Structure formats: structure tokens, C-alpha cells
Amino acid sequence: MATLKTNTLTGTSTAGSIAVTGEGNSTTTNLQQGLTKSWINHSEGTSISDSFNCTSLTDHSTGLHSHSFVNAHGNKNYAASGSIIGDGSTQTTAYTYSFIGGANNAADSVHSTSSIKYTLLHHGGSVYDHQMTQMMTVGDLA
Amino acid sequence: MSNLLVQNIKHTNNTTAQTIDTSGRTTVSILKEDSTYRSDNGAVTQNLVEALTKSWINLNGVGTIGILESFNVGSITDQGTGQYLTTFSNNFQTADYCYSGGMPTGTTKGTIRAQDNADSTTSAFTADIFSDGSNQDQAHYCVVFHGSLA
Numbered sequence: 169m170a171t172l173k174t175n176t177l178t179g180t181s182t183a184g185s186i187a188v189t190g191e192g193n194s195t196t197t198n199l200q201q202g203l204t205k206s207w208i209n210h211s212e213g214t215s216i217s218d219s220f221n222c223t224s225l226t227d228h229s230t231g232l233h234s235h236s237f238v239n240a241h242g243n244k245n246y247a248a249s250g251s252i253i254g255d256g257s258t259q260t261t262a263y264t265y266s267f268i269g270g271a272n273n274a275a276d277s278v279h280s281t282s283s284i285k286y287t288l289l290h291h292g293g294s295v296y297d298h299q300m301t302q303m304m305t306v307g308d309l310a
Numbered sequence: 311m312s313n314l315l316v317q318n319i320k321h322t323n324n325t326t327a328q329t330i331d332t333s334g335r336t337t338v339s340i341l342k343e344d345s346t347y348r349s350d351n352g353a354v355t356q357n358l359v360e361a362l363t364k365s366w367i368n369l370n371g372v373g374t375i376g377i378l379e380s381f382n383v384g385s386i387t388d389q390g391t392g393q394y395l396t397t398f399s400n401n402f403q404t405a406d407y408c409y410s411g412g413m414p415t416g417t418t419k420g421t422i423r424a425q426d427n428a429d430s431t432t433s434a435f436t437a438d439i440f441s442d443g444s445n446q447d448q449a450h451y452c453v454v455f456h457g458s459l460a
Binding site for chain 2: 191202243247
């Protein structure tokens, strides 16, 4: 097996497009499109536990957070997915019936190329701070 | 140190596999399925292809549904309020792929779930579910898929 040592991978035909053979050997997939472009793990408040391509976590109010991207997305139609650990009422529960949603009003809902804003909701619809919030985005970078 | 001056590296059948450009960079036309990468802290290696997101979609489910942006999605079908069938361009190897989703805009109080256990290698049937148990159409409905391609 050959080992390719490099610091940067760049496509030859298109700089931002590299083909990768799929696991079953019959198709190819795109390396850049398949990469997770940002992820964040944070608790309540403004402290980022760990992250990639995320900065400036902001605690706007109970259960309402936003963070910015270090390298912005190319457009606002990237896909975001997330989950929550810990019930806001105890902060110690290992599981939760909560999820990440948009905001309680349209003005608080931000899904822009440079940042994303989201609400942490209990299954009953109430807004809570949570022990651990995890979110990732995939899509085009600028 | 010895220098080997070449512009192309070829197979014996004369097919060019790698080109060395004038800046000394090598080109590889495709990364194979057994490609690995060194971990962020350098301690381990992992399979690069397995780590890739194989499909993702952000769709507008309000009114006539439409794809806002996607990767490896051939088409979507409206299956009812808040319910969508996503058909892949390149199929998965098995139906045991993993997906997660969200609706990060608007006044959403819901999450994404599987619908009717109807996932296959060619498509996934997903729906949103809200705190009152209902399905609702959303302007941004995102699902991300991981697993092995065919």
C-alpha cells in the first residue's frame, strides 16, 4: 500500500472537487461534499467544549444560542443537524426528550452563511438550557 | 538526497496514473475506498471513505416541495404533511445507514424521525415529529446520511 503524504488535497480539474471510490467499489462520491464542514459541542453559557470551524458561541437567553463559522458556508442552504444531552431541569440526566429546533419567533431564527442560531427545546415545547448541545453542518464552503 | 526527475508516473500499460506538475505537486485521479487518514492528534488512522457524509439535503417542504441544496440526492417525493421520500443518486450498500436531521429555522418545535420503517438502499422515508405528535411542513428540513455506498 502506498502512502501519500501531503498537507493539502486539491482537485486537478476543479480545485474543490475530488472523487473517492465508494465502499462497494461500484460508485464514486465527492470528498468535499462529504466532509462535515463544522461541528460544535457546548454546554449552557458561552463555553465551547470542542468544535471544528466554529467560534463565538453566544448565549442569547435561556435555550437560545448561536455560533459563527470560522470559514463561512458558500450559501445559506447548508444542512444542519443536532442533538441534546441532559435535561434542563436536572442537568445530569443521561438521556433527554429534547431536541434542537428553530427559534420561538422568526426574528430569532438565523441560518446564514456566517452563523446559525437555534433553540433547545424540551419535548413539551418549553425552552431550556441543556448540559450538552451538539450540532453539525454539511454543505458548500465559500 | 537523490532527485528523481519525472513528469508522469505510469502503469506498464502506459496509462498515466500520476502527474508531477511544475510546482512539484502530484495528482491522483481518484482516492480508493481503502484510503485512510491520520487522526487530528496523529495517534491513529481511520478510513477516509467511511467517515464521509454520503448524502445530505436541505429541502423546502412548504407548498410544492423543492430541494434547496443537496448532495447525492436524485429526487424527493412529498408523502404527506412533513413526510418526504429522499431518493439517492448513488445507492447505499445496505439499508442500515445512519441519518439525523433538524429544522433549524422558523418556529420549529420538532425533530426528524424515520417514517414507517421504509428505508431502502435507494431511498429513505423520513418525517418530522412535533411536540404535539403532529407532522408539519417546514421551510428548511435537513437530513444527513452516513453509511457505505454500493
